[in-house]
Amino acid sequence: MGYSKDDLFTLHWLDNSRAHRILWLLELLGLNYEVKIYFRHPKTWRAPPELFRVHPLGKSPILDIDFADGSERLQLLESGNMIQYLLKHYDFDKVLAPKDRKQRMQVDYFLHYTEGTLQHLLISLLVNSSAKNMAPFPLKSVTKLVGKGINNGYYKHEFELNMIYLENHMRKQGTGFFVGDKLSGADIILSFPIYENVFDNMIGVKECTGEKRDMKDLYPQLAKWSKMVSKDPAYRKINKYMEDKVEEYVRAQANL
Ligand SMILES: N[C@@H](CCC(=O)N[C@@H](CS)C(=O)NCC(=O)O)C(=O)O
Structure with missing residues (x-):
């Protein structure tokens, strides 16, 4: 399996969640990502049923990787695990690489x-x-x-x-x-x-x-x-990106 800047990352992003830091990392590393949005229930503040269709624990973040070389899709869970994996394989320009x-x-x-x-x-x-x-x-x-x-x-x-x-x-x-x-x-x-x-x-x-x-x-x-x-x-860039995305999502839902 080769790691490439052309690999596609799909981040399952829940509002007010740990997913935002993974988006920050994807942006810092200059990777190719798309975001799927989920909203918490307004009263219980729990994740919606759709997130349980992605993984049985229904927690965000979830990160799917589609490899450009056609290797089997990978799903990563646990944000610490994602950060470790991304830093190990995708910090091509040593943006975040520790010195020693x-x-x-x-x-x-x-x-x-x-x-x-x-x-x-x-x-x-x-x-x-x-x-x-x-x-x-x-x-x-x-x-x-x-x-x-x-x-x-x-x-x-x-x-x-x-x-x-x-x-x-x-x-x-x-x-x-x-x-x-x-x-x-x-x-x-x-x-x-x-x-x-x-x-x-x-x-x-x-x-x-x-x-x-x-x-x-x-x-x-x-x-x-x-x-x-x-x-x-x-x-700042991911904040603006998500603001626009959420607005677009809400508008699309309202027109359904
Ligand atoms: N240890 C996990 C925790 C994941 C987690 O608990 N995510 C929260 C959001 S920050 C969640 O999805 N909560 C929704 C729920 O429990 O219904 C990680 O770091 O990824």
């Missing part, structure tokens, strides 16, 4: 850390604080108290511990990037939990954690890094 073995291991560490440690804390904070919305009316206030209790007793502390850890890491780095002195897979994977979930979602974070202080004052290095992500030309 040590940096490569650091990137691998962040790929596992993000999905293995950090992300589930954020999801748990969110689920506990929104459980009240799903509870039947007579149980709403009890559910609210229980959710808040669990967050205050465990998840809020774990969230802060991880934020401080990452903030200190960035201070020690002093380069503005998680690994080395340029963008790497570590920045790509962390863009969802740190930029999209926290710094681009301050109201949501306040609601989940009860934290009154400004995240930018608490974690200035991470705030600066988030700004860098939001201003990255490839990141």
